[in-house]
Every structure is written in C-alpha cells, then in structure tokens.
Amino acid sequence: MKLIDINKVDVYFKDKLVGHLFDNGDSTHSFSYSDNWLRNGFSISPFKLPLEKKIFTCSDYLVNGMFGVFYDCIPDSWGNKLIDSFLSKQGIDIRKVTLLQRLSLLDKYSLGGLSFKPSFNEKIDISSINEFDKVYKKIKLFLNEDIVNDLDLYHYGSSTGGSRPKINYLIDNNLYIVKFPSSLDPLSIGEDEYKMNLLAKECGLDVPDCKLLNSKITNGYFLTKRFDYDNGEKKHVISLAGLFDLNPSLSQIHYLGFLQTVKTLCPEDLKEAVKRMIFNYLIDNKDDHPRNFSFIYDETNKKYRLSPFYDITSTPKINIHMMQVNGKDNPKLNDFIVDAKKVGLTEKEVTEFYKKLKSKVKQFSKIITK
C-alpha cells in the first residue's frame, strides 16, 4: 500500500493494540479502542477519550479535526520541514499528505509511547551521530536550501517536536534530544537554555538530566534526556494541548486551566506546577504554550503525573506570555496567589515559593552577568 492511500491506522502502545483511527475524509477523524485494550489498558486521553466501547469522533477544526493525543505525536515546524522535504524529493505532493498519513511516517523514536501501523519509517538509523558541529553544518545547509541533501538529518530529526532544529541521540539505550540554533537564534541559545535548566534545578524544580555539548562554532549544544524513554522502554505522554484537543499555538488555556488539570490528574504535583508558573514569569519564559507542559502515564501506579519541566528559555523577543495569570499579562505576587488559591494552595505557601524563587533567580542573574 502507498502512503497516499492510507485512511486508517492501528494505534499501538509497546506492541499492544490500543485501537483504530480513521480519516473520515471530511476533515474529521474517528477513534475506537480495541476490546483487549478496553479490558487491560488505560485511557490515552482521559478527558477526550475515556476508556469506553464507542466510536469517538473529533471534529474540532482548530486542530484539523485530529484528536489532541495523536496531534501531539505529529512533529511541529522542524520535523515537518524535514518530512516535507523528504517527501517532495520523492515526487509526493505534500499538500495531499494527510495528518493521519503523517502518523504513519513517524519513526520509533517519536515522542511518547504510541506508534502507528502501517509504518513507513521503520528503518531509521541514528547510531552514527558523533560530531555535533557536523550535524549543525548540515542543519544550516538544510535551513538555507530547504532540501534534505542526505538522509542523515531526516533520520536524526524528523520525528522530533518543536520549532527549533533538533535531533534524537541514543547512548547506551538512553535517548536524548540535542537542540541547535534556528536561523533566528543567537549562537548562545544552547548555552542559555542549559543555564536556565541549571537554574530551574537549583530552584528545586523537576528537570531532566542535561548537558552542554562542546562546539567550535557555537557556545555549545543543549542536550536533554528524554523523560518518555526509560532504558529502552517508552512511556505514554500527553501534553496540556493534547488533553483538551487545543491548537498549541493559540492562547486557549491559561495557568489556572493548567493548575486545575494538575489538580484533577495528579494533585501531588500541584506545588511543582505553581512553582513552574511563577518561575516562567520570573525568568521571562513567554513561550509557555500548552505543548510545553505534559503529563506522563505511570503504568505502575495507574495514573497520570506531571512530566519533568522542559523548553526552559528566556524569550525577551516575544511580547506576551501564551498563558496569563489571573487574567493578567504582567502578574504580581497577588495574582499568583489568586490563581493558586483556587486550586487549594494557601497565600502563605505561594508567598514563600515566590520569595524563594525570586531570590534564586536574582542571585543567578548576578552570577551569569559577572
């Protein structure tokens, strides 16, 4: 079967059939769980696809009629650019490639634990990556010329999310993401993101292991350990956008919605969530859209938990935060208190978090500007 003919995919989680996803041909999609998954599995999207024997239909035009949990798996601008270029080179008209067909193109390192069959991308090889400056040179060439000149870059990066160039990187059965500057970024972007991750860690936030990789042509490349891939085993992940079938680039949810979601799914993570909200404002991380917050399914305890914190960067060039606090673009301590109180935290707790985080951020800015 050709890619272009596919209008149905089987959805798997670690070799177990989860269900079937159909392209209805009218910009809507339908999904149903398999009987076996209904008996032994879990809801892959607890608000939109509860574990029930029925045919769900998604007609929300904002995410192209695709369920958020599957839309999450489809790469953003970076991965899609690589895929489009790869397909165009084979003479395929990319305007005709549907979202469902894009799920068939994902490789085994795609985000989260879901996979889709038929698959057109099983023979992926990322074992040969060793020189990151070389990879960055290929990326620059690709960004300038818009065509994939060799298959390496496509293999390394086509299933990664986000807009900044990035690749998957495997060491001893552990998977990492390495991020590179986009054509708009300063060459210090990797170092900046690394420092922000160190600061978040210093503030006691849950941050994946990370490193700054040496480079002769930039200030270094940011490497982060994949939290959805533990010793070769994949985990199911769904973003805040995915949970509610939201378009990740629109401000359709704010911090209160995020906190209420955390309270519903994993109240034990509420304090961490409140701290991330305050931290993002203190460090000026305005790229706080709902794909930059995720939840992981914990199979042992059979529940969702807040994922580690990721994509932590200061974004002075962006005007306003994607998510407001208490309806404000420039919230003060009292606004953090108002939203956090609505989910059960006390004024005293929030004030304490705010003061501690503020003093750490201040100390840190002194160190890095020295």
Ligand SMILES: Nc1ncnc2c1ncn2[C@@H]1O[C@H](COP(=O)(O)OP(=O)(O)O)[C@@H](O)[C@H]1O
């Ligand atoms: N450490 C990580 N583990 C697992 N997934 C991650 C990790 N860091 C980022 N991601 C996923 O990759 C996507 C893109 O990464 P991100 O850092 O947000 O890149 P960008 O700066 O391009 O937005 C995220 O939306 C998230 O789904």
Ligand SMILES: [Mg+2]
């Ligand atoms: Mg991001």
